[in-house]
Amino acid sequence: MRVAPGGGEATVLVTEVDGVPLRFTNGVDIDQVTGEVYFTDSSRNYNRSQHEMVTRTGDSTGRLLRYDPRTGKAVVLQADVTYPNGLAISADRTHLIISSTGPCKLLRYWIKGSKAGTMELFADLPGYPDNVRPDKKGGYWVALHREKAELPFGVDSHLLALRIDADGKIIEEMRGPKGVRPTEVVERKGGRLFMGSVELHYVSVVTRK
Known part of the structure; x- marks a missing residue:
């Protein structure tokens, strides 16, 4: 449409x-x-x-x-x-x-x-990918719904997204609570990341250092 x-x-x-x-x-x-x-x-x-x-x-x-x-x-x-x-x-x-x-x-x-x-x-990839969006350097941000071998117990942290360079190499990881399962990660001006999910009623904004 x-x-x-x-x-x-x-x-x-x-x-x-x-x-x-x-x-x-x-x-x-x-x-x-x-x-x-x-x-x-x-x-x-x-x-x-x-x-x-x-x-x-x-x-x-x-x-x-x-x-x-x-x-x-x-x-x-x-x-x-x-x-x-x-x-x-x-x-x-x-x-x-x-x-x-x-x-x-x-x-x-x-x-x-x-x-x-x-x-x-x-x-x-070490997890199940959803949307793919370009970064600002010729690579891509990939949202991960969850990791391959993720367990419901243990440390409350898992991979949320990966940045992949133009050659397919993982160069950056973003982690967060297991309850957050992003479907979209978009990079905007200043390197800020906007992260959304079909399971959440809000959009997260991540400021990278």
Whole structure:
């Protein structure tokens, strides 16, 4: 859907791609030069309210898609992806970074260059990633819903987010209470981080030293 800058009723742009209904649309990013919209459909079998089943069953029917506002058409870039979630276009606009939630990985899909149209592993993660957003240095912030081997008891601290550099290396960690499970971490002016979650009724602001 698209909403005008001044707000108002949303316009539905796409409801299906290649004859397959969109059941679990999730991450989205826009090429600021071409206006092309890249987005994920996390599963062909489950909807958002059944998101735990996507991880539990190892569902690999997710899709990476692109919508072209000039033609009004959407196409499948990559099918049969395991729980594709958040995504972000790289600073040089050559590739996308996509979180694969169940496998705890980041994937890279090339949209330009000699590898265009191919997908590869970008980083293994210590937790389940949600949204991916660019930092201010060519890398990315990745929100983690929880750690892989997280226990409900013990020290009340777990990973909330990771900063990944342009080569896929973890260069910064953010920790917090286990009751906080972020779905979004966005960096703004001055290095401040805005952290949100579908499970919380507020947005946290983190000032880094």
